[in-house]
Amino acid sequence: MRLHGYFRSSAAFRVRIALNLKGLSVEHVFHHLRHNAQNAPDFLALNPQGLVPALETDDGAVLTQSLAIIEWLDETFPDPPLRPGDAAQRARILAFALAIACDIHPVQNLKVLNRLRKLGQDDTGVQAWAAWANREGLAACETLVRAENSSFLFGDAPTLADLCLVPQLSNARRFKVDVSAFPRLLAVEANCLALPAFQQALPQNQPDFEP
Template sequence: MSLTLHGYWRSTAAYRVRTALAVKGVSYEQVTHDLRTGAQHEAGYCALNPQGLVPAMETDDAVLTQSPAILEWIDEVYPDPPLLPADATNRAIVRAMGATIACDIHPVNNLRILNALRAEFGADEAAVNRWIARWIGDGFAALETLIARHGDGFAFGAMPTIADCHLVPQVYSAERFAVDLSLYPHLKVAADNARALPAFAAAHPDRQPDADRA
């Protein structure tokens, strides 16, 4: 099967998908859409993804959108190694961890939201950074409790899961905006353990072909 991932090197949602593909050892092509220039709103891309957001993934017979759905598809189509636990209750916990990031942290810190804060509400960069830290902090506080309860080296258990595919990119974003992570020691250990793995390292934004070069 041929796969084409439409993304952007610094998009944390695309980062999640790259991570899952790397964990599974699945090859794919990348097409970049520079979010800073609004390339994701061009007509050709919107014909693929009407939301004009990244990521989107072209398969042989469909265009998949929304990173949580893409992650689940990857895990079903490429089941080894699994990114969800075998037990239904544990799968629900892992999905909830991912949703804490994908539904509650990331959307309000998305570039289009930050740009709206600047353009429509007059927020300066200090205010924008406070906004980012507030929502990351709320979500990470909840995840810290869940990881302390369910983690064993990773966000859930002793192997990486979809929860880690969400967590590592969000920690990358938190560090980029200088959010203090000392309040979340279990979360930080889980993220550090995951991003030390070769697959997670390969998905890092700085290692992507479209990354800014100094």
């Protein structure tokens, strides 16, 4: 399998964690998003959305969208399960993941921030926008799981929800959000980062990393 990613893409980061948890090793191809490599004709032929991640499977299928790739991995390599439990628990895990993947991440991604620059926002304005999206979204996430008391967001092992949380907290810090307002999320993050699967997936541990 071949994963198309970028060290700083939090969506690719999610997939890297999933692959590591499943014990799968894949070929990594990195595309420099700030150099617009995702809009090169070769890459657009692979993924018309011009987004990473994209996963080429061993039988030649190209899968896109991080959550769809992770669901495919979970169905194809079920151990350990990333969305365990009954239908309601599975839905709660997915809802938390979507609260990040739909309601935070796309509002602060590179494409949107570039558009804000075109509308005349300077660095300060762009950062304030990204910080707002992270702060409001993570506050809702904190409330969603405040009542839980497990090591990870939904139980004693990481799920799809944790795979989305850790990269998003990393983004939030990059945009200078005061994450101390989210103690439950931070406690879970610490437990995640104690695991090699998360450590090895960190942006700074990718070969294309730039400080």
